[in-house]
Amino acid sequence: MGNMGVPGASGSRFGVIGGGIVGIALARALARRGDEVTVLEKEQRLAAHQTGHNSGVVHAGLYYAPGSLKATLCATGRDLLQEFCRQKGLPYREVGKLVVAVDETEIPALNEIERRSRANGVPDLERIDDIRRIAELEPHAQGVAAVHSPHTAVVDYASITEAMAQDVRAAGGSILLGHEVTAMTASTDRVMVRTTVSDHVFDHVVVCAGLQSDVVARFVGADPSPKILPFRGEYWALHPDRTSLVSGMIYPVPDPRFPFLGVHFTRGVDDDVHVGPNAVPALAREGYSWGRISIRDTWESLRWPGAAPLARQHWRMGMDEVSASVLKPRYFRKAQRFIPELRMSDLRRTSTAGVRAQAWGRGGELLDDFAIDRVGAVTLVRNAPSPAATSSLAIAEHLVAQL
Missing domain, CATH: 3.30.9.10 (D-Amino Acid Oxidase, subunit A, domain 2)
Structure with a gap:
């Protein structure tokens, strides 16, 4: 999965770009830790793209290279997701x-x-x-x-994302819908973010933009590869x-x-x-x-x-x-x-x-693992393939542990 570390300390101002399940799980973990968190999502609802259009499968880890971070996070994420669904009264069916x-x-x-x-x-x-x-x-x-x-189970990932979002708000975080990011300027310790609605200043930004991840990466001069x-x-x-x-x-x-x-x-x-x-x-x-x-x-x-x-x-x-x-x-x-x-x-x-x-990548290769980049105070999740939804809570824990 690469270096997933994000610098920071409790009480920092974090911006999370993207309101899919990975972005909301990360915002939840940060908000519950005590950081000031703002999620910027361009659509008028959460889970509008990959999160809300998948098979709803909670993967058990059949396919992934043993010992890889992908395999480890899948196993941990499955257990965390099952417990989250139990606590929230959400369906979790082991079919x-x-x-x-x-x-x-x-x-x-x-x-x-x-x-x-x-x-x-x-x-x-x-x-x-x-x-x-x-x-x-x-x-x-x-x-x-x-x-x-x-x-191996099935769930409703859109409902899970909404339940996570409730936890973000309950912990004092903000989720701004209809805020499409149009520009970013990053230094070593500050990030200026412009959206179609308002401007923001954060200590750190984590980009979980899915289908738009390479577009947002270009705002801060990141390598064009990998492309989506x-x-x-x-x-x-x-x-x-x-x-x-x-x-x-x-x-x-x-x-x-x-x-x-x-x-x-x-x-x-x-x-x-x-x-x-x-x-x-x-x-x-x-x-x-x-x-x-x-x-x-x-x-x-x-x-x-x-x-x-x-x-x-x-x-x-x-x-x-x-x-x-x-x-x-x-x-x-x-x-x-x-x-x-x-x-x-x-x-x-x-x-x-x-x-x-x-x-x-530039050579035509299809990436099968997570890809993470860093530019100043911006961390870019460039690729979060399946089982990212299954692993979302574990990915969030792993990121926060590096802060």
């Missing part, structure tokens, strides 16, 4: 996750998932090589082997009469070449079952549909030095994802691999889509 190898070619990758899971201490993990056991857990799923994580490449994830939902096809979560064995998990089935906190997401390049930073286009955002992506090598390396995957986005039969076939009984009519188009702030 369980089954990662399924559809055929023998996927066994080696499944073995690696099992190895990482055990090294990361995923609780009560079960390796399954008997198709009868797969049928006990997910009667309609098909596969030759699987790993089962019974404590927006990927849209589109969801379908199972018809209410067919949600019995899925008991908890059914996931594919992920392709290790990509930082995406593939199309999967998830039973949500309200017992709906959604299918997805896919991963298609969005034509705008906040491009939640094909009709949302930003010529500026698209041009900036195309002229980035990493664009050509990324295209050369992953064009087949990109074409496959785009075709599945615009052609329902392609999306359906991806999903039917795991549930042969699935019918085309079972999938209902929803208005739900998320945009992932995927950081990428």
